[in-house]
Amino acid sequence: xxxxxxxxxxxxxxxxxxxxxxxxxxxxxxxxxxxxxxxxxxxxxxxxxxxxxxxxxxxxxxxxxxxxxxxxxxxxxxxxxxxxxxxxxxxxxxxxxxxxxxxxxxxxxxxxxxxxxxxxxxxxxxxxxxxxxxxxxxxxxxxxxxxxxxxxxxxxxxxxxxxxxxxxxxxxxxxxxxxxxxxxxxxxxxxxxxxxxxxxxxxxxxxxxxxxxxxxxxxxxxxxxxxxxxxxxxxxxxxxxxxxxxxxxxxxxxxxxxxxxxxxxxxxxxxxxxxxxxxxxxxxxxxxxxxxxxxxx
Amino acid sequence: xxxxxxxxxxxxxxxxxxxxxxxxxxxxxxxxxxxxxxxxxxxxxxxxxxxxxxxxxxxxxxxxxxxxxxxxxxxxxxxxxxxxxxxxxxxxxxxxxxxxxxxxxxxxxxxxxxxxxxxxxxxxxxxxxxxxxxxxxxxxxxxxxxxxxxxxxxxxxxxxxxxxxxxxxxxxxxxxxxxxxxxxxxxxxxxxxxxxxxxxxxxxxxxxxxxxxxxxxxxxxxxxxxxxxxxxxxxxxxxxxxxxxxxxxxxxxxxxxxxxxxxxxxxxxxxxxxxxxxxxxxxxxxxxxxxxxxxxxxxxxxxxxxxxxxxxx
Numbered sequence: 321x322x323x324x325x326x327x328x329x330x331x332x333x334x335x336x337x338x339x340x341x342x343x344x345x346x347x348x349x350x351x352x353x354x355x356x357x358x359x360x361x362x363x364x365x366x367x368x369x370x371x372x373x374x375x376x377x378x379x380x381x382x383x384x385x386x387x388x389x390x391x392x393x394x395x396x397x398x399x400x401x402x403x404x405x406x407x408x409x410x411x412x413x414x415x416x417x418x419x420x421x422x423x424x425x426x427x428x429x430x431x432x433x434x435x436x437x438x439x440x441x442x443x444x445x446x447x448x449x450x451x452x453x454x455x456x457x458x459x460x461x462x463x464x465x466x467x468x469x470x471x472x473x474x475x476x477x478x479x480x481x482x483x484x485x486x487x488x489x490x491x492x493x494x495x496x497x498x499x500x501x502x503x504x505x506x507x508x509x510x511x512x513x514x515x516x517x518x519x520x521x522x523x524x525x526x527x528x529x530x531x532x533x534x535x536x537x538x539x540x541x542x543x544x545x546x547x548x549x550x551x552x553x554x555x556x557x558x559x560x561x562x563x564x565x566x567x568x569x570x571x572x573x574x575x576x577x578x579x580x581x582x583x584x585x586x587x588x589x590x591x592x593x594x595x596x597x598x599x600x601x602x603x604x605x606x607x608x609x610x611x612x613x614x615x616x617x
Numbered sequence: 618x619x620x621x622x623x624x625x626x627x628x629x630x631x632x633x634x635x636x637x638x639x640x641x642x643x644x645x646x647x648x649x650x651x652x653x654x655x656x657x658x659x660x661x662x663x664x665x666x667x668x669x670x671x672x673x674x675x676x677x678x679x680x681x682x683x684x685x686x687x688x689x690x691x692x693x694x695x696x697x698x699x700x701x702x703x704x705x706x707x708x709x710x711x712x713x714x715x716x717x718x719x720x721x722x723x724x725x726x727x728x729x730x731x732x733x734x735x736x737x738x739x740x741x742x743x744x745x746x747x748x749x750x751x752x753x754x755x756x757x758x759x760x761x762x763x764x765x766x767x768x769x770x771x772x773x774x775x776x777x778x779x780x781x782x783x784x785x786x787x788x789x790x791x792x793x794x795x796x797x798x799x800x801x802x803x804x805x806x807x808x809x810x811x812x813x814x815x816x817x818x819x820x821x822x823x824x825x826x827x828x829x830x831x832x833x834x835x836x837x838x839x840x841x842x843x844x845x846x847x848x849x850x851x852x853x854x855x856x857x858x859x860x861x862x863x864x865x866x867x868x869x870x871x872x873x874x875x876x877x878x879x880x881x882x883x884x885x886x887x888x889x890x891x892x893x894x895x896x897x898x899x900x901x902x903x904x905x906x907x908x909x910x911x912x913x914x915x916x917x918x919x920x921x922x923x924x925x926x927x928x929x930x
Binding site for chain 1: 640661662664666667671672674676677678679681682683685687702703706707711712713
């Protein structure tokens, strides 16, 4: 798919001129992914719904508008690469891959079960479309650097998109990778930081303060954008700006809400790593279905 | 006495000439490892990533995922222990074509002391599923490890020495990953060594010959996958084994061999290696002497194994 046509206002707030239809389609798809996330983690009675839902809109924008990938040929050499560094959020990845046609949607409910292709954390080579193994935090950006260097060596136009958690900003290797990315001026690499503000045991600012985060990435010589990670126009504009940026990788600090889309899960530390109960499942799905119905056109 | 690193650097350049997919990543130790030679010959395929070994390993994994054959090069303590879970998750679990080649293994790093003398890397690496683990005995074999690792698909860990080592193989000798090579035949006892201890096994065999004992010497340059057939044959045909490694005896080649023969044909064994302690500063030979890794230690252990076997007969 081609990148969106875009325009920017002068106030630093990125916006993009895309059709209402496209935005509505993406919004609906994101709700579909969230419903899958809820069902998958409920069925497994484990997994990480909160951080999957916070990243759902970014993943939707990438898989349903930006990435050049071929579900029928998942290892097509010239595909764009999507790397999920925050591997615990794999329900959103699996949901997007299934909806994009990489494997049957029915298979989603095998998540975390014995003999499933959908492991509790991503495994390379098992799940069609999965590009990296992640679980131990902080390795995905380095892996993305290797991919981006390879694309450049081969003069290939494919790009690398990596989603990091904000908890992963605690990990030293993230910053090793940040330095290497800017040393080599990897403008074919875009990193989204899912800034939902919550990690396993609490608020990021209580566990290990990250702010000022944008300034940190700027100090590491990245081109840095800060957006609302649930606003498709801002997500698409950020990607467009990353594509236009030469000589530097782009970090998109995406302000998000953990558990986004289900009111009783939003901003709750508990839902980092807890599935819904049977009763909560019904409430969550009802809320998401109401959202789906309200999206126009 | 020759430098394994010199052979390593030369082999990397030769490989780079033959195969444009080969790339090298380094971590501020590339001059010491001679991997800089590759960087001079192919600057576009060489990445200096600084003192950031976890990043270096994951970058190598990303390069491999895009079809490159990356050699990640540094000192053994950083290329195994410091990066253990990176190698586990990003290289072995992913089954990517990353070759981790490290010098400065074991006690013979010398004056730098225990922080740099890793005697635990073989155990760490052979415990990881899918890993191939190589320990070349000398310079020529180090070069062959480079070519053989590139020719196979999948993750490889290879460790060699900072110190110069005697050359005991020739460039013409066949080298096959997974095959242990019998360097000297004998039927009274088997001496199985890896790395710089293989030369000491050969010296020990010569000393044992003077006492009328015919020792078989086996160069175990592949620690994993273990050549069980050759080891099993040695157990059956000699009836006793001494292992020799510049590594802790807790989980090195001695343990690997004992596990293998215990399931098939158990025989009395002795284990020459570092005895579950840290090293210290000193010259390479002084350290091998103090920590019990000399030719004499191997000879004594061989006599001990033969006495135990005689008592049980």
